[in-house]
Amino acid sequence: METVVSGIRPTGKLHLGNYFGALRNFISMQNEHNCYFFIADYHSLTTHPTPTDLYGNVRQILVEYLAAGLDPDKSTLYIQSDVPEVAELYLFLNMNAYIGELERCTSFKDKIRQQPQNVNAGLLTYPTLMAADILIHRATKVPVGKDQEQHLEMTRQFSNRFNRMYKVNYFPEPQAFNFGNELVKIPGLNGSGKMGKSEGEGNAIYLADEPEAIRKKVMKAVTDSGPTEPNQTKPEAIQNIFQLMKVVSATETLNFFEEQYNTCQIRYGDMKKQLAQDMIVFTEPFREKIKAISADETYISKVARMGKEKAQENANKTIREVREIIGFKKF
Numbered sequence: 001m002e003t004v005v006s007g008i009r010p011t012g013k014l015h016l017g018n019y020f021g022a023l024r025n026f027i028s029m030q031n032e033h034n035c036y037f038f039i040a041d042y043h044s045l046t047t048h049p050t051p052t053d054l055y056g057n058v059r060q061i062l063v064e065y066l067a068a069g070l071d072p073d074k075s076t077l078y079i080q081s082d083v084p085e086v087a088e089l090y091l092f093l094n095m096n097a098y099i100g101e102l103e104r105c106t107s108f109k110d111k112i113r114q115q116p117q118n119v120n121a122g123l124l125t126y127p128t129l130m131a132a133d134i135l136i137h138r139a140t141k142v143p144v145g146k147d148q149e150q151h152l153e154m155t156r157q158f159s160n161r162f163n164r165m166y167k168v169n170y171f172p173e174p175q176a177f178n179f180g181n182e183l184v185k186i187p188g189l190n191g192s193g194k195m196g197k198s199e200g201e202g203n204a205i206y207l208a209d210e211p212e213a214i215r216k217k218v219m220k221a222v223t224d225s226g227p228t229e230p231n232q233t234k235p236e237a238i239q240n241i242f243q244l245m246k247v248v249s250a251t252e253t254l255n256f257f258e259e260q261y262n263t264c265q266i267r268y269g270d271m272k273k274q275l276a277q278d279m280i281v282f283t284e285p286f287r288e289k290i291k292a293i294s295a296d297e298t299y300i301s302k303v304a305r306m307g308k309e310k311a312q313e314n315a316n317k318t319i320r321e322v323r324e325i326i327g328f329k330k331f
């Protein structure tokens with residue numbers, strides 16, 4: 001059994017890309033491993049220092065995690081800021097993190113380009129905070145996508161460095177949790193890239209979306225003027241619509257439209273209507289559970305409290321041991 005940690009920044013509602021990308025795997029992982037899933041609200045301050053609705057965003061993710069099937073009795077579901085031990089470990093790790101390596105981090109370079117007016121120290125030390133999230137539970141596995149691999153590599157660097165500096169074998173070397181083929185890439189609706197990656201309303205289908213919203217977004221999805229030759233290679237935008245259909249529709253439906261495309265008879269309007277309908281059916285159970293859980297304040301508080309307790313128990317032990325290793329003593 002592995003100890004698994006994963007965090008998500010509370011930047012908005014969960015979409016189909018989140019579901020097929022990671023969430024579905026989290027749900028199966030919780031039966032086999034000791035899992036800690038948290039909402040990274042400290043991290044969100046690196047980009048939004050004065051958030052408009054931090055509480056609402058955190059609450060939404062918590063509700064949607066539960067609605068999607070994360071079970072608070074099987075895994076530890078918590079909010080990062082409920083475990084301030086993470087901030088203390090972050091402080092310790094920062095003492096042994098070097099400016100040079102932090103500045104070289106790709107995500108930092110991207111961020112300073114995106115927000116040149118706010119290149120704060122939190123942005124620079126984002127990888128140290130992420131390392132603290134992982135090492136606070138002495139996790140061995142971290143289910144992350146490609147974009148987080150460098151951060152995980154830095155976590156290993158910090159972990160090894162800590163062990164070396166204090167001559168201990170305390171922190172493990174966390175590895176990426178490999179999903180193999182199960183990781184399905186979900187494209188967005190505006191013709192290119194992953195769902196949720198590009199800005200602009202209409203690119204993503206959210207688990208909480210109402211049928212009418214889904215229909216509108218799918219009908220507006222980018223297509224082209226249609227194939228002119230039989231068995232033509234599909235351009236990206238068209239490939240994307242087919243990929244979406246592949247994950248939510250029945251195989252016969254997909255095959256039907258493939259055939260229509262290959263024989264140049266396809267009517268994208270019809271295909272989109274069908275895709276929207278299948279997405280509505282697919283998301284219905286999520287939509288219903290999100291509504292029910294969202295209305296149950298008592299349950300949400302109970303889950304948050306339980307997660308905080310379980311996470312803190314473990315985090316507290318790590319901090320006590322780390323203090324001792326470094327040399328802090330009680331007077």
Ligand code: TRP
Pocket residue numbers: 005006007008009040043129130133134142143144148151
């Ligand atoms: N950086 C991650 C992301 O943007 C979120 C995150 C924060 C995380 N702390 C983590 C992921 C710890 C895994 C483990 O997606």
